[in-house]
Amino acid sequence: MTLPAFDPPIEHAATEHQPDDLDRELAAERAHLGASRAALRRMREHAEALFSTGQDVAGDAYAAETLGRTLSRRVAELADDPNTPLFFGRLDFSDASHHIGRRHVTDPVGEPMVLDWRAPLSRSFYRASVRDPQGVHTRRRFGFGAGQLTSFEDEHLDRGEEYGTKSRILTAEIERPRVGPMRDIVATIQPEQDELVRADLADSICVQGAPGTGKTAVGLHRAAYLLYLHRERLRRSGVLVVGPNRAFLSYISAVLPALGEVEVTQATVEDLVTSPYRSEGTTRSGTLAIRGTDQPATAIVKHDARMAEVLRRALAGLIHDPEEPITVSDGSFRWRVSTEALRRVVEEARREGLPYATGRERVRARVVSLLQRQAEARRAESPGEVWLRRMGRSKPVTEFLDRCWPAVTPDGLVHRLLADPDALASAAVDLLTEAEQALLTWPKPPRTAKAAKWSAADAVLVDEAAGLVERLPSFGHVVVDEAQDLSAMQCRAIARRSEHGSITLLGDLAQGTAPWAATNWRESLRHLGKPDASVVPLTIGFRVPAAVVAFANRLLPALAVDVPPAESLRRDGALDIRTVTDLSAATVTEVRAALAHDGSIAVIAADAEADGLRAALAGAGIAAATADEVETAARVTVVPATLVKGLEYDHVIVVEPARIVAAEPRGLNRLYVVLTRAVSRLAVLHTEPLPAPL
Numbered sequence: 001m002t003l004p005a006f007d008p009p010i011e012h013a014a015t016e017h018q019p020d021d022l023d024r025e026l027a028a029e030r031a032h033l034g035a036s037r038a039a040l041r042r043m044r045e046h047a048e049a050l051f052s053t054g055q056d057v058a059g060d061a062y063a064a065e066t067l068g069r070t071l072s073r074r075v076a077e078l079a080d081d082p083n084t085p086l087f088f089g090r091l092d093f094s095d096a097s098h099h100i101g102r103r104h105v106t107d108p109v110g111e112p113m114v115l116d117w118r119a120p121l122s123r124s125f126y127r128a129s130v131r132d133p134q135g136v137h138t139r140r141r142f143g144f145g146a147g148q149l150t151s152f153e154d155e156h157l158d159r160g161e162e163y164g165t166k167s168r169i170l171t172a173e174i175e176r177p178r179v180g181p182m183r184d185i186v187a188t189i190q191p192e193q194d195e196l197v198r199a200d201l202a203d204s205i206c207v208q209g210a211p212g213t214g215k216t217a218v219g220l221h222r223a224a225y226l227l228y229l230h231r232e233r234l235r236r237s238g239v240l241v242v243g244p245n246r247a248f249l250s251y252i253s254a255v256l257p258a259l260g261e262v263e264v265t266q267a268t269v270e271d272l273v274t275s276p277y278r279s280e281g282t283t284r285s286g287t288l289a290i291r292g293t294d295q296p297a298t299a300i301v302k303h304d305a306r307m308a309e310v311l312r313r314a315l316a317g318l319i320h321d322p323e324e325p326i327t328v329s330d331g332s333f334r335w336r337v338s339t340e341a342l343r344r345v346v347e348e349a350r351r352e353g354l355p356y357a358t359g360r361e362r363v364r365a366r367v368v369s370l371l372q373r374q375a376e377a378r379r380a381e382s383p384g385e386v387w388l389r390r391m392g393r394s395k396p397v398t399e400f401l402d403r404c405w406p407a408v409t410p411d412g413l414v415h416r417l418l419a420d421p422d423a424l425a426s427a428a429v430d431l432l433t434e435a436e437q438a439l440l441t442w443p444k445p446p447r448t449a450k451a452a453k454w455s456a457a458d459a460v461l462v463d464e465a466a467g468l469v470e471r472l473p474s475f476g477h478v479v480v481d482e483a484q485d486l487s488a489m490q491c492r493a494i495a496r497r498s499e500h501g502s503i504t505l506l507g508d509l510a511q512g513t514a515p516w517a518a519t520n521w522r523e524s525l526r527h528l529g530k531p532d533a534s535v536v537p538l539t540i541g542f543r544v545p546a547a548v549v550a551f552a553n554r555l556l557p558a559l560a561v562d563v564p565p566a567e568s569l570r571r572d573g574a575l576d577i578r579t580v581t582d583l584s585a586a587t588v589t590e591v592r593a594a595l596a597h598d599g600s601i602a603v604i605a606a607d608a609e610a611d612g613l614r615a616a617l618a619g620a621g622i623a624a625a626t627a628d629e630v631e632t633a634a635r636v637t638v639v640p641a642t643l644v645k646g647l648e649y650d651h652v653i654v655v656e657p658a659r660i661v662a663a664e665p666r667g668l669n670r671l672y673v674v675l676t677r678a679v680s681r682l683a684v685l686h687t688e689p690l691p692a693p694l
């Protein structure tokens with residue numbers, strides 16, 4: 001066996017261990033890993049056995065299903081990934097030692113062999129320091145390869161040794177070549193990140209961080225942490241992760257399952273506003289199909305916060321004061337409710353501020369109870385359920401409701417506004433200019449809501465209307481990534497789904513590319529219904545090498561946002577900016593050169609150029625995947641600039657920055673995103689001059 005050299009990261013840490021001791025120590029740790037794996041296998045077999053007998057022992061179908069779900073989740077949680085060791089660290093206290101890993105492992109008598117990284121004790125693994133050792137004498141970090149322990153690194157906090165970001169194991173983890181989907185960072189969470197990960201469930205927080213500072217990682221680990229701490233509560237209400245697009249979601253989709261968390265919903269905002277849901281009142285059973293698009297100017301108006309007020313007014317405008325009494329015949333009786341009484345009922349329901357559909361039912365119920373009182377007085381007995389229902393559905397009552405509090409569907413409400421300029425004008429008076437109203441109005445209105453070709457922005461409006469009509473189910477915690485791109489109306493869609501929960505908002509104002517991108521987090525937080533959330537910066541960069549950061553940062557002054565500067569941990573890395581004559585040929589040459597290195601390669605270009613470049617590569621015999629194909633065997637991906645947000649590749653080749661900038665109004669922000677995807681090397685190929693700030 002060749003034992004990898006254990007090089008202490010900083011000089012004063014020179015160990016007193018002799019190589020033999022090291023050998024023995026590592027052998028003992030490997031033995032503990034082997035024993036822990038065996039114990040985990042036993043735990044899993046036990047859970048599987050319970051799972052298969054669960055049906056027999058559970059009392060009824062519901063209990064069987066609940067138990068089955070719990071057990072199958074438990075089985076999934078206990079999966080052992082042979083490529084990552086079960087533990088990555090060890091804490092030595094004066095009276096005990098604990099290994100820290102991805103999940104609890106106990107021996108057959110229930111003694112802990114590995115502590116879950118989320119357990120209270122494990123916190124010291126991330127937070128203990130020389131200044132505040134928290135009782136820790138020694139913190140050990142393990143290096144590993146192919147699922148086996150290969151080295152370790154000790155910090156004797158009690159002797160003043162602390163490596164911080166100079167830890168070799170951290171450096172190796174940051175500098176490892178990237179392949180495939182995103183991985184968890186449990187072994188190397190940094191103190192400033194840990195503070196966010198372990199924030200209380202009740203706390204909503206907003207993380208502003210430069211590219212590669214670990215925002216996504218922090219959000220996902222916070223979700224896992226909260227699920228561990230509040231398992232029952234959050235399983236009932238659910239945890240939601242919102243990302244910008246499918247490619248991003250598939251890139252991050254493996255992180256939570258690797259941490260044993262298999263029950264988190266991951267969705268784009270578009271998924272949220274178009275998918276079915278169940279709520280107390282009506283149910284949106286089908287999906288809202290997106291079949292239309294908007295002109296940019298129209299989309300901007302639809303995404304504006306004022307639209308919420310327009311919709312609210314449009315809905316309130318459907319409610320009318322009763323102007324005549326109602327009379328209901330009931331066998332030989334006739335009951336009458338006066339206009340005055342009806343007015344009081346409607347006015348009261350209006351004041352209660354309930355969701356519209358609930359308000360309608362409330363009015364119906366109150367009218368019925370007025371009828372009931374008369375019936376009781378006359379007949380000296382209380383009518384039953386059937387009678388109450390019959391009165392509620394009677395023609396006079398229904399006609400009264402349809403006049404004064406008509407039923408409406410969310411898409412019906414939006415349809416009316418976009419199809420009928422007068423309806424829009426009366427709801428939008430003093431809110432939208434005539435020009436803005438004209439932008440909203442359909443040139444050829446579809447006859448019905450069902451026939452409408454809804455755009456993505458319309459779907460957000462329909463969702464806003466749905467939130468006014470009925471109460472939408474709320475998640476216990478929502479993690480929102482790339483949040484700088486959310487419009488006010490999209491923020492509100494998320495707010496409706498986190499009304500009774502908390503949020504983790506992640507983003508970077510400098511990376512805002514949507515026309516409505518945020519320029520200030522307070523405003524987004526207000527639209528999200530969490531105005532008091534704290535805004536916390538992350539400032540250590542784990543992805544982009546310092547030279548590449550310096551190059552990309554030349555764009556920052558032109559982006560006109562106020563963001564704290566970040567410092568890259570990566571001193572390695574290469575930057576190569578080249579004027580070429582033939583972009584396709586130069587790209588092929590560059591990709592060939594990159595293939596000589598380990599790791600993933602991305603060619604990023606303006607959207608219109610991507611297919612051409614993929615074809616050029618194919619012509620040269622190089623297969624290239626699309627951004628969606630995260631699990632692909634191909635090492636090369638050609639990514640349109642608008643899809644690359646949140647992703648990273650070892651070697652990034654940016655083709656013709658000027659065209660990326662020219663392709664959209666916030667093109668410089670897009671270029672900033674594109675330039676900050678590189679983990680190791682960035683090549684920029686151009687025929688046209690580079691954009692001015694560069």
Ligand SMILES: Nc1ncnc2c1ncn2[C@@H]1O[C@H](COP(=O)(O)OP(=O)(O)OP(=O)(O)O)[C@@H](O)[C@H]1O
Pocket residue numbers: 173174183184185188189190193209210211212213214215216217218508511542543645646647648676
């Ligand atoms: N503590 C850490 N230890 C090791 N690697 C880390 C750590 N924090 C982040 N990373 C790595 O740095 C890279 C960037 O992280 P992440 O994608 O979370 O950053 P981000 O701030 O969301 O970036 P962007 O703004 O580009 O979306 C990832 O590969 C992640 O695994």
